[in-house]
Amino acid sequence: xxxxxxxxxxxxxxxxxxxxxxxxxxxxxxxxxxxxxxxxxxxxxxxxxxxxxxxxxxxxxxxxxxxxxxxxxxxxxxxxxxxxxxxxxxxxxxxxxxxxxxxxxxxxxxxxxxxxxxxxxxxxxxxxxxxxxxxxxxxxxxxxxxxxxxxxxxxxxxxxxxxxxxxxxxxxxxxxxxxxxxxxxxxxxxxxxxxxxxxxxxxxxxxxxxxxxxxxxxxxxxxxxxxxxxxxxxxxxxxxxxxxxxxxxxxxxxxxxxxxxxxxxxxxxxxxxxxxxxxxxxxxxxxxxxxx
Numbered sequence: 001x002x003x004x005x006x007x008x009x010x011x012x013x014x015x016x017x018x019x020x021x022x023x024x025x026x027x028x029x030x031x032x033x034x035x036x037x038x039x040x041x042x043x044x045x046x047x048x049x050x051x052x053x054x055x056x057x058x059x060x061x062x063x064x065x066x067x068x069x070x071x072x073x074x075x076x077x078x079x080x081x082x083x084x085x086x087x088x089x090x091x092x093x094x095x096x097x098x099x100x101x102x103x104x105x106x107x108x109x110x111x112x113x114x115x116x117x118x119x120x121x122x123x124x125x126x127x128x129x130x131x132x133x134x135x136x137x138x139x140x141x142x143x144x145x146x147x148x149x150x151x152x153x154x155x156x157x158x159x160x161x162x163x164x165x166x167x168x169x170x171x172x173x174x175x176x177x178x179x180x181x182x183x184x185x186x187x188x189x190x191x192x193x194x195x196x197x198x199x200x201x202x203x204x205x206x207x208x209x210x211x212x213x214x215x216x217x218x219x220x221x222x223x224x225x226x227x228x229x230x231x232x233x234x235x236x237x238x239x240x241x242x243x244x245x246x247x248x249x250x251x252x253x254x255x256x257x258x259x260x261x262x263x264x265x266x267x268x269x270x271x272x273x274x275x276x277x278x279x280x281x282x283x284x285x286x287x288x289x290x291x292x
Contacts, residue, residue, distance in 0.1 A: 003032035004047065010110045012050030013058055016043045018110055057112040062086040065100050065114040066122040067131065072113050073144075076134040076176035078253060085122070087114050100126065104153060120150060124162035130180055132165050137179045140171055147171070170194060177216040177252045178205055184256045185214075185263060201236050208263060211270055213237050213244045216252060243270060 006022040007014055019029065033039055038046040046055050057064065066085035070077040083098040093099030100122045105115035114122070120139060123132040139145035147169055154162045168186070172194055173179045185192045185208060196207040206214040215230070234244045243266060251259050 003028050003037060003045070007037070007045060007047050007050070011054050013040075013044065013046035013055045014110065015058055016045070019045065021109055054112070057086070060088070060092070060094070062088050062092075062097075063103075063107050063112050063114045065119050066098075066126050067135075069113050069119040070135055072108075072111070073116055073119065073139070075119075076138040076179070078131045078134055078176070078180075085126070087118070087122070098126075116145060117149060117153070120145060121153060121162070124150070124154065124165055125159070129165055129168070130183070132162075133168055133183060134176045134179050136166065136169055137173045138176070140169055141173050174205075175216065175218070177218060177247075177249065180256065181214065181216055181247065181252050181259070182206060184252075184260050188260045188264065190263065190267070198237065198240060198242070200240060201233055204233075204237070207242075209267055209270075211242060212263065212266060213242050214263065215244065215246045217246060217248050 001023055003019070003024055006019050006024050009022065010018055016029070029037075029045060032045070036048070038048060038050070040046055040055055041059055044055070044058055063086060064072065064084070065087045067077060067079065067082070068085040069075075071080075083096055085098045085100060086093060087100045087103060089101065091099045091101035103114060103118050104121065105117050107114050107118075113119075116139060120132075120136055123135050126132070127135075136145070136147075136150065140147050147166060151163060151166055154166070168183050170179070170182060173182070174195065178194060182192050182194055185206070191209050193207040193210075194205065195203050197203050198207075198213075201213075204213045205216045208214060215233075217230075230246070234246070237244045245263065245266065247259055
């Protein structure tokens with residue numbers, strides 16, 4: 001492998017150890033520098049097209065972590081704006097950054113990114129409940145992370161809030177909206193079954209109290225053929241004796257309290273046997289309110 005190809009694998013820039021792991025020796029690096037490969041600082045090599053922020057991370061010996069590493073690992077993420085979350089061995093951060101210190105695992109071998117386990121642990125310690133939960137739900141659901149691995153590394157009183165988030169993880173979640181809506185309803189004391197198969201309808205996103213179907217549509221769920229299919233599913237659900245509510249990205253992400261209030265109102269009017277009156281947020285004493 002030549003130096004240019006190795007640097008491309010590393011995102012356009014890399015320090016010498018990363019290139020050595022790809023089989024690049026010192027002689028090849030000297031030839032590459034003479035041929036035009038940049039050397040911003042000693043031990044760091046970059047293509048002319050390397051993103052400046054990527055080069056800056058390497059120069060500062062920082063790693064992307066927490067919320068900022070979600071795109072790299074293709075994790076669900078509620079918020080993408082805000083400061084860059086970085087790790088430095090001394091916790092150093094620059095303007096526009098939020099610093100994190102402490103790693104349990106070796107970082108990514110080719111990119112300035114913390115290992116997935118450290119990314120999730122930083123998120124659990126740093127972010128609000130719903131933001132960290134969707135990241136963990138995604139990783140656990142794909143089989144990229146074991147829930148027990150995280151729980152075993154979040155011991156002690158200072159990690160109590162992080163362990164509390166893990167109690168809401170569902171290994172079968174199929175989308176970020178499902179995770180957010182499911183947890184909002186469960187925190188309101190509503191019995192929720194995800195991905196239930198109903199004869200003549202198919203799989204529904206959420207079944208509440210055994211009678212109310214909640215379907216969740218993402219931001220790009222507006223094609224006419226899909227709309228007709230959804231309406232037919234709604235009709236068949238009603239024929240089968242269920243009520244149906246449908247919520248969209250804005251409802252689930254930005255107005256969860258309003259969504260929960262509507263669901264509670266519908267459930268209250270359905271006269272479900274054994275149902276008791278509930279107040280939003282009353283399910284788990286001491287738990288963080290998911291709508292906050």
